[in-house]
Amino acid sequence: MALSGLDIYKLLPKTNCKKCGFQTCLAFAMQLAKKAVSLDKCPDVGAEVRALLEEASQPAIRLVEVGAGDRRFAVGQETVLFRHEEKFHHPTAIGLIVEDDVPASGLAHVLKGIHALEFERVGQKIGVQAIALHNKSGEKGRFLEQLKAVRAASSLPLILMTSSAATLKEALAVAGPERPLAYCHRVTDLASYISVCREFGVPLAFRASSLEEFSGATRQAVQSGFADLVLDIPEGRAADRLWQLTQMRRLAVKKGERSLGFPTMVIVDTAVESEAVCQAAAYISKYANILLLRTVKPEHILPLLTFRQNIYTDPQKPLQVEPNIYPIGDVSKDSPVLITTNFSLTYYTVLGEIESSRVPSYLICMNTEGMSVLTAWAAEKFGAEQIADTLVKFKLADVVSHTNLIIPGYVAMMSGDLEDKSGWRVLVGPREASGLPAYLKNL
Amino acid sequence: MAEELRLVSHWSQRVHEVRIGATKQEGGSRAVTLTVGGQGALPFLFKEGALPHPPLIAAEVFDVIDEDWPETLCRDLDGMSRDPVRWAGTMIKDVQADLVCLKLSGTHPDGADKPAAEACDLVKKVLSAVDRPLIVLGCGDAPKDNEVLPVISEATKGERLLFGDVVQENYKTLTAACIADGHSIVAESPIDVNIAKQLNILVSDLGLPLDRIVINPTIGALGYGLEYAYSIMERARGAALSGDKMLAMPFICFVGQETWRTKEARVPESDSPGWGDARERGIMWEVVAAMAMLQAGADILTMRHPQAIRIVKHAITELMKG
Numbered sequence: 128m129a130l131s132g133l134d135i136y137k138l139l140p141k142t143n144c145k146k147c148g149f150q151t152c153l154a155f156a157m158q159l160a161k162k163a164v165s166l167d168k169c170p171d172v173g174a175e176v177r178a179l180l181e182e183a184s185q186p187a188i189r190l191v192e193v194g195a196g197d198r199r200f201a202v203g204q205e206t207v208l209f210r211h212e213e214k215f216h217h218p219t220a221i222g223l224i225v226e227d228d229v230p231a232s233g234l235a236h237v238l239k240g241i242h243a244l245e246f247e248r249v250g251q252k253i254g255v256q257a258i259a260l261h262n263k264s265g266e267k268g269r270f271l272e273q274l275k276a277v278r279a280a281s282s283l284p285l286i287l288m289t290s291s292a293a294t295l296k297e298a299l300a301v302a303g304p305e306r307p308l309a310y311c312h313r314v315t316d317l318a319s320y321i322s323v324c325r326e327f328g329v330p331l332a333f334r335a336s337s338l339e340e341f342s343g344a345t346r347q348a349v350q351s352g353f354a355d356l357v358l359d360i361p362e363g364r365a366a367d368r369l370w371q372l373t374q375m376r377r378l379a380v381k382k383g384e385r386s387l388g389f390p391t392m393v394i395v396d397t398a399v400e401s402e403a404v405c406q407a408a409a410y411i412s413k414y415a416n417i418l419l420l421r422t423v424k425p426e427h428i429l430p431l432l433t434f435r436q437n438i439y440t441d442p443q444k445p446l447q448v449e450p451n452i453y454p455i456g457d458v459s460k461d462s463p464v465l466i467t468t469n470f471s472l473t474y475y476t477v478l479g480e481i482e483s484s485r486v487p488s489y490l491i492c493m494n495t496e497g498m499s500v501l502t503a504w505a506a507e508k509f510g511a512e513q514i515a516d517t518l519v520k521f522k523l524a525d526v527v528s529h530t531n532l533i534i535p536g537y538v539a540m541m542s543g544d545l546e547d548k549s550g551w552r553v554l555v556g557p558r559e560a561s562g563l564p565a566y567l568k569n570l
Numbered sequence: 571m572a573e574e575l576r577l578v579s580h581w582s583q584r585v586h587e588v589r590i591g592a593t594k595q596e597g598g599s600r601a602v603t604l605t606v607g608g609q610g611a612l613p614f615l616f617k618e619g620a621l622p623h624p625p626l627i628a629a630e631v632f633d634v635i636d637e638d639w640p641e642t643l644c645r646d647l648d649g650m651s652r653d654p655v656r657w658a659g660t661m662i663k664d665v666q667a668d669l670v671c672l673k674l675s676g677t678h679p680d681g682a683d684k685p686a687a688e689a690c691d692l693v694k695k696v697l698s699a700v701d702r703p704l705i706v707l708g709c710g711d712a713p714k715d716n717e718v719l720p721v722i723s724e725a726t727k728g729e730r731l732l733f734g735d736v737v738q739e740n741y742k743t744l745t746a747a748c749i750a751d752g753h754s755i756v757a758e759s760p761i762d763v764n765i766a767k768q769l770n771i772l773v774s775d776l777g778l779p780l781d782r783i784v785i786n787p788t789i790g791a792l793g794y795g796l797e798y799a800y801s802i803m804e805r806a807r808g809a810a811l812s813g814d815k816m817l818a819m820p821f822i823c824f825v826g827q828e829t830w831r832t833k834e835a836r837v838p839e840s841d842s843p844g845w846g847d848a849r850e851r852g853i854m855w856e857v858v859a860a861m862a863m864l865q866a867g868a869d870i871l872t873m874r875h876p877q878a879i880r881i882v883k884h885a886i887t888e889l890m891k892g
């Protein structure tokens with residue numbers, strides 16, 4: 128947990144000897160708290176204090192990296208319980224469970240489904256992160272064979288859910304360099320799993336039955352020098368799992384409880400797909416860092432990925448689009464011109480509707496500093512004057528041969544003023560983007 | 571392990587309990603009344619405080635529907651949508667929604683412009699077709715709502731319905747009517763904690779008790795700004811539990827209304843290869859938005875698709891097993 132300047136001051140020699148280059152120990156402590164200087168500047172702190180300060184500068188929740196290459200992902204290092212307090216940092220990684228007893232033809236089908244789970248929303252690519260290969264057969268040979276087939280067909284990071292440490296060891300002998308996440312289902316097996324994971328340098332998720340058991344197990348692991356851990360919440364009622372997830376986050380972030388400061392994992396193993404989606408949504412809200420599911424249907428995964436994107440958006444920084452004139456479809460000099468703001472949600476909503484209208488159009492994305500239409504209008508970032516200036520700046524007169532400009536219905540009140548200031552004829556579009564296809568078709 | 575691994579928040583205040591519907595003995599005609607609010611803890615954290623009432627699902631029913639609802643939705647509503655009374659009955663009896671949210675879109679001056687008497691007649695018919703509480707929403711045109719809703723309020727005096735929405739610019743007429751006739755109110759604020767609080771103060775200054783107000787925080791659809799209301803609700807609920815009684819109202823979230831305007835809930839599979847089955851996609855778009863709102867503290871979800879209602883209702887039952 129981060130220490131305040133005063134907390135740090137209490138640990139310093141308090142001699143104000145100035146060897147660090149600061150007038151007082153307190154001044155130095157304040158800079159240390161801001162991480163603006165290194166502790167090494169003070170020659171007089173003892174090893175014990177040094178260790179204490181180093182420990183305190185660790186994040187409350189560890190960062191765990193899974194996979195190698197382009198598809199690798201990191202989870203953890205969260206700092207708050209509510210996104211409005213700062214933001215959520217590392218989006219919940221969604222992994223799909225694949226059984227090792229699925230025959231080759233079935234496997235190809237499943238993998239094809241998984242690979243199709245990539246989408247683009249508001250200019251960002253969103254998709255699933257991992258394949259969790261489960262040793263359902265309990266057999267080593269079957270697992271290794273399936274692992275080979277999955278690796279041949281997919282570059283997604285893997286989660287290896289083997290039923291024994293011996294199987295894991297053989298699996299890592301081939302897949303180890305790809306840094307898969309290993310998984311230990313029984314806390315009693317943890318020591319043998321850890322020794323295998325240490326050998327191959329891969330992270331390990333494990334299941335325990337209670338916070339106390341998790342805490343005891345991680346302490347032991349850390350003492351033995353292995354800390355690349357993920358905590359898998361045991362099966363149980365949704366409210367119990369939410370309670371454990373909340374307690375872990377709270378204890379780690381608010382109380383500096385190191386033994387629970389690890390990323391979490393939740394396996395949603397419900398046969399009914401709609402129930403699985405409901406549970407998954409709840410755990411994306413409340414503190415699951417890795418979420419394993421069985422459904423590979425895009426109509427189930429797309430809403431979950433979209434929700435994850437919503438929740439992990441930085442509340443202080445609305446996503447923005449580069450201001451410009453964007454041609455949509457096969458445009459010509461006669462194509463209609465629409466204008467909107469550069470708040471990405473607004474822009475991409477309007478873009479999507481123009482695309483579905485199939486009417487080739489120009490869309491002017493105006494710099495409103497990421498504000499939506501009405502907010503920007505109220506803040507005088509989307510008023511007649513600013514729009515008129517933008518048309519000149521983007522040389523719209525060179526782009527089209529007509530002089531009609533379509534503005535959002537919500538700012539219809541500026542029509543007259545805008546016509547006066549810009550010399551363009553203003554057409555009032557619909558208030559909601561969803562009205563655009565009908566509007567453009569009837570233009 | 572000397573210290574216990576537990577960090578429980580101690581909250582100083584509960585959310586106000588709002589009761590909807592009145593029985594015969596109480597001066598209404600409902601067989602069932604429903605209560606929301608009363609929470610002394612964050613959503614579903616039963617070990618931390620009282621969570622006495624499950625969140626409710628109100629089935630959206632319209633007097634007149636927009637013509638451009640997606641085909642799959644229309645098919646699943648199976649012609650009901652032309653007959654609001656039958657629609658309301660089915661959503662309660664077959665779909666098992668907790669209550670009905672009747673929106674009087676048809677009174678809008680730019681639309682069918684139905685007169686107050688006709689709207690009032692429909693409300694009475696719905697009340698006799700279902701024995702559960704009712705939410706009545708105006709069309710959103712302030713002058714017309716001020717004309718229509720007081721008439722309905724008076725005609726349903728004593729039923730303890732939930733009327734909406736009042737906004738900062740137009741709250742007096744409907745609030746006065748609800749005070750006089752014993753109803754409760756939905757207070758709408760544009761994704762803004764301060765305005766939500768301000769409006770609650772204005773409404774209560776007119777004389778409406780705090781336990782007759784429900785906050786509409788104006789949610790966005792999944793993928794269309796849902797996170798804004800999500801965080802506003804988390805902030806408001808945190809303030810409420812910490813002692814701000816002017817924010818300690820239950821939330822109503824218009825999930826159906828927002829969901830079914832989105833591209834993802836509407837476009838057929840042929841237009842969006844890779845997005846999966848269009849019907850199921852629309853349903854899950856509504857379901858995931860509802861689940862998100864539940865985690866943010868929603869008390870009443872208004873929802874549209876019968877299957878989405880069934881799925882979320884089951885999920886609520888599971889979540890309430892504390």
Ligand code: SF4
Nearest residue numbers: 143144145147152169
């Ligand atoms: S060198 Fe160390 S002891 Fe000296 S003033 Fe700086 S912090 Fe204080």
